[in-house]
Amino acid sequence: MNVVQDIRARALPQRPYIMRSPTITRLPVMNFCSACGARVEITVPPGDTLPRYVCTGCETIHYENPKMVVGCIPEWENRILLCRRAIEPRYGLWTLPAGFMENGETTAQGALRETLEEANARVEILGLYALFNIPHINQVYMLFRARLLDLDFCAGAESLETRLLGETEIPWDQIAFATVRRTLNLYFSDRRNGEYRFHMGTIDPMPKSPTTG
Secondary structure (H helix, E strand, O other): OOHHHHHHHHOOOOOOOOOOOOOOOOOOOOOEOOOOOOEEEEEOOOOOOOOEEEEOOOOOEEOOOOEEEEEEEEEEOOEEEEEEEOOOOOOOOEEOOEEEOOOOOOHHHHHHHHHHHHHOOOEEEEEEEEEEEEHHHOEEEEEEEEEEOOOOOOOOOOEEEEEEEOHHHOOHHHEOOHHHHHHHHHHHHHHHHOOOOOEEEEOOOOOOOOOOO
16 A cells, blocks of 8 residues: 555545636736746636636746645654744744745755754654645645654744744644644644644635624
């Protein structure tokens, strides 16, 4: 049994996964074609179903695709290594070491790099733990369980501080992102149940507060 088959065999879904139609989000601003410099316009290309930026000169189609965020859940005994962010968004709040993939690296390599950059921590990847779709901001998160190789970690350039924290020590009201909060909740729940399972889901936007007049 290969790794993918093993993950599928152990991934007992908590709820059925439902296919959704893609949410049309506003395209980032683009004025000129990066291939020839001519003006671009938003149109649905022949054979496509979604609006794209298309060059009015060379007819290059500029595709905007979701960004992949990769990171680690660094473990040491019964605690997890968290970073307090030194950058926006969510300055000063706590998160797992994670960030955007770079070209030319695998998801696991990206997770290792981000952990080293944000926490100066060296880890061993144990396996993929969670995959979350965040369609309203065009991102996909992949988070790996990882074992800290030593305690020689410290805050990187994008972190104010790093700490090893147990479940009761985590400042749950100061977690930076819904994805990280859900991952940590699943992680500690799996620990109590004695089995770490693979998790997949979708993070929806927070409902807007009703306005008062």
